[in-house]
Amino acid sequence: MKVLVTGGLGYIGSHTTVKLLEEGFDVVIIDNLSNSKIDVLDRIEQIAKKRPRFYNFDVQNKESLESVFVSEKPEAIIHFAGFKAVGESCQKPLMYYENNLLSTFALLDMMQKYPKCKNFVFSSSATVYGEPDSVPLTENSPIKQATSPYGQTKIMIEEILTDFSKVQKVNIAILRYFNPIGAHQSGLLGEDPNGLPNNLFPYINKVAVGALPKLNIFGNDYKTCDGTGVRDYIHVLDLAKGHVLALKKLEKDCGLFVCNLGTGKGTSVLELVKAYEKANNIKIPYEFAPRRAGDIDENFAGTEKAKKELGFVCDYTILDACRDGYNFQTQELKRMKDKK
Numbered sequence: 001m002k003v004l005v006t007g008g009l010g011y012i013g014s015h016t017t018v019k020l021l022e023e024g025f026d027v028v029i030i031d032n033l034s035n036s037k038i039d040v041l042d043r044i045e046q047i048a049k050k051r052p053r054f055y056n057f058d059v060q061n062k063e064s065l066e067s068v069f070v071s072e073k074p075e076a077i078i079h080f081a082g083f084k085a086v087g088e089s090c091q092k093p094l095m096y097y098e099n100n101l102l103s104t105f106a107l108l109d110m111m112q113k114y115p116k117c118k119n120f121v122f123s124s125s126a127t128v129y130g131e132p133d134s135v136p137l138t139e140n141s142p143i144k145q146a147t148s149p150y151g152q153t154k155i156m157i158e159e160i161l162t163d164f165s166k167v168q169k170v171n172i173a174i175l176r177y178f179n180p181i182g183a184h185q186s187g188l189l190g191e192d193p194n195g196l197p198n199n200l201f202p203y204i205n206k207v208a209v210g211a212l213p214k215l216n217i218f219g220n221d222y223k224t225c226d227g228t229g230v231r232d233y234i235h236v237l238d239l240a241k242g243h244v245l246a247l248k249k250l251e252k253d254c255g256l257f258v259c260n261l262g263t264g265k266g267t268s269v270l271e272l273v274k275a276y277e278k279a280n281n282i283k284i285p286y287e288f289a290p291r292r293a294g295d296i297d298e299n300f301a302g303t304e305k306a307k308k309e310l311g312f313v314c315d316y317t318i319l320d321a322c323r324d325g326y327n328f329q330t331q332e333l334k335r336m337k338d339k340k
């Protein structure tokens with residue numbers, strides 16, 4: 001099957017591309033490098049021993065997009081391209097609505113025009129569940145009022161895809177990711193945001209290699225085992241595998257399919273710090289800081305549906321993710337120094 005991967009040079013897209021190539025899929029990437037580096041393409045090839053075809057443009061550019069549809073004739077799309085920083089989305093809401101919504105519209109428009117492309121996988125997020133009434137969160141848990149324009153784009157796109165699937169003969173998988181962490185074991189792929197990381201795991205990585213002095217733990221008075229926030233951290237390679245399984249499900253003409261991708265286990269911030277220290281035999285200095293606005297006590301995924309309908313189970317542990325994340329960050333630091 002030929003798969004168009006938008007945002008294929010990004011964090012989750014690059015790992016998924018490797019997995020797809022390893023599984024024998026033909027992969028075409030579109031990425032405008034707004035949050036990734038071109039070096040990632042070589043690294044994907046280094047790992048998978050195959051080079052995906054690559055197009056550098058904004059998915060919203062309908063002319064360029066159509067030329068790729070005409071020349072490549074994709075049968076499926078995995079749509080990772082989009083902006084994802086919660087805080088930035090509150091500062092620049094229009095930029096988020098524009099990029100996330102219009103890039104999706106452009107792709108759906110192409111699917112209407114080229115019906116041979118009838119499979120679509122969308123990167124949604126556990127953020128659509130908002131503040132949970134109870135955990136674990138199942139796919140039937142209520143969708144809550146979004147607390148950021150970023151979260152709102154995910155809710156809106158889920159609704160648009162649901163409506164689209166009613167009128168067009170398409171198969172759509174809406175995958176709600178919990179918290180992706182870790183990196184490829186080779187140390188070649190991982191998440192290395194510019195500037196101060198917003199998310200916990202990349203922040204710990206930077207503290208681990210001495211690029212930042214200490215971790216601030218946002219809040220120690222949550223209603224959780226140790227007072228720090230609890231989330232469901234899933235290794236990015238497990239997440240990547242989930243996309244391959246989702247494509248296989250779509251191939252069976254399943255229509256609209258909504259599914260969580262998580263481990264089913266909650267881990268607190270302190271537990272993640274301890275796991276990181278244990279996995280890498282290092283110390284992560286931290287201090288408690290005030291709660292971050294909008295944060296919830298706890299969430300973790302119900303995994304029954306993913307297991308039953310995709311055959312999805314996680315292969316990696318939190319310790320694996322901590323080891324792989326540190327390995328990537330260490331190598332990345334070395335690569336940066338060598339470049340200078």
Ligand code: NAD
Binds near residue numbers: 010035036084177179
């Ligand atoms: P990322 O920023 O690393 O990857 C996104 C990629 O898309 C980048 O390479 C960027 O250059 C590209 N891109 C953005 N807009 C584009 C456009 N208009 N045209 C072409 N390329 C464009 O992000 P990620 O962590 O890999 O996330 C991928 C998807 O998964 C996003 O939609 C994100 O919202 C979603 N998601 C991520 C997380 C997470 O914690 N990382 C959690 C839930 C959902």
Ligand code: UDP
Binds near residue numbers: 179200203218230231
């Ligand atoms: N967190 C923290 N310090 C940081 C970043 C995050 O203590 O520098 C906490 C945050 O309050 C939450 C958890 O780590 O309890 C996960 O946050 P992240 O931003 O990684 O993911 P979210 O679940 O908010 O999308």
